[in-house]
Amino acid sequence: MRNFDNEALYGQPGEHDRFRRLIEATRGGEPVLTAIAHPCSAAAINAAVEAVDEGLILPILVGPRDRIEAAAQEAGRDVSDFPLVDALHSHDSATKAVELVRAGKAGLLMKGSLHTDELLGAVVPSATGLRTERRISHAYIMDVVGYPTPLIITDAAINIEPDLAVKADIIRNAIDLARVLGMELPKVAILSAVEVVNPAMRSTLDAAALCKMADRGQIEGGLLDGPLAFDNAVSEAAAAEKGIISPVAGRAEILVVPNIEAGNMLAKQLTFLGSADAAGVVLGARVPIILTSRADSLRTRLASCAVAVLMARAATKAAPGPFFRPTDKA
Template structure:
């Protein structure tokens, strides 16, 4: 094992006039985000590149402060180093520092004062073009005792962003809000979700359920529902039936689950007499925004089909592929998950994965590149796939994860949500209209994303997108 690098100071007596030290770093978006997180400075001039381009003064200050931090790092770790006491600094930001600029910060000793062991240093920062971006001076009290110790390893810092959901919501807001039957919104969480989606310009809620309970929930949530239509029903069963009827009459273009159980809502949807079935198997999909994964993930099915057959899985795949197309993935890469990446006659899921791949080869499942069986790690990690020697156009770069059954899908989605900090927007596919499933644990961002995805699907259906929603 290599010995840890040492950090060693320069004492007052060791320091010579003219002595210099430097540090080079490249400014990244993460640097600016971390600066904002530590300082609390969320000025859009610092964080929004488009805004910063129009406000050069603030751009100089914001990014210049990062350059000033480089100077501070040199003084604290190199010259004089550990034991130095920062007394003062004056800096002038002469040019803007842009994202991607490589800055070399340098300090040079110009004066020593024996009394109190004061050292004065010239400070400069120069960009990759040789242009000076910061000038100034720093005054420190230099240490008198030698310090040499292992350099402390910095903790791993991860910037968690959920930009993809914001982009989906923006796409959904581009058109008119859609009339949406909100089924039994009789809890504060459920009614707040509907009001939030309406406020974001995504839906026009039609509240179906016991009117007294709906109004009581609105009071508890402290939201105004005076602008929304209420369809009074005696109980949740009737609310689900009424919401389905609104869709069949063309008055609602979406369904949104409120505070009733999912099974209760789905019973009304799959009713052979008055439901919303199509020729497709109804299935559920999560659109998941996982920090650190470079693309959105679709996980299916995690909520509807408990033990799907091979025929069911073919429809589940078709639904997920259509969803991927709607959110902008032209040819999604589908990984059919199993515990192993080889076909094992004793494991039904691996046999079905191979069969689904052959169905895709024969044109029975279209619009995607499909491979399986693949273990989870091989589906989302190129390094893991390489270690296993797997050669596949899907391995390591999957857009869609097809799980073996509901239990597996539910576990995968919740592990990503609660351990990896992912957001998961849920939607039910294959019915005459998309169905928004929300949970009490969902954040506002996730609820809006679920509505946004459903809105995009509904609009695609009106343009006769194949398989998104077909009339019964």
């Protein structure tokens, strides 16, 4: 197993320390059998091998054998010891990977080099996929330098224009994730452009309704407030300037965006202008789904796997103690 706790991976001391602790939180547990759909690029093979080296997963490679072997050769990796399920093409890879999970032969699903839509196309059918009663959603776990806690941003990748019911499930999924990460009562900010209810802005009406749903016990496990503008959600000074008295305002741990455009731009702004790292996971299916891309750094790929592994383990036993503490400093 490689030692990734070094400056080359995490930068200067204190930078991206949360992702180091997140990966370390998986130590001592068994790696999780993971069906990797269509790992037919060097980047996908590297992501799989890196996760194996860290003791996170035991991969089952699902895809065209010749293309997987060519990708492994390009990456300079030996994957001969990994089980391989041959498939005809990317759609067949997704279908067969999902079948492995449905059959209980894998505890996680990981995206290889196919499009996200192709993978989710095999996940969402009720009869053959991995649907539950929850809406499937995506969450970024952001390590933002200078912010006192990690930030979960949702949904920035799957649900384009979620309605009230979908937003409720997005919040429930995010709360489940946050609790696995050690946040006992996560603070959920429902974002809009303003912090007051405006009948002309649906996002403010949805925010108010979601807060009332939480009051009535329809959404449990978190502390909700909204609508909140982004500055009021993450800055206590901005919240005080507006006269907002709330245990969430200025201290948010989960940011619920009104639509996919807002979430995608927010996450990428934090990444590219704020030097944040963003691990990602798909929630609400029978098992967590790991989404990585060629642009992800090594620590981000490993953190995404670690999040999914912790969630898979928490589904069968008590979750680990908190390693993201409210007093953490970046």
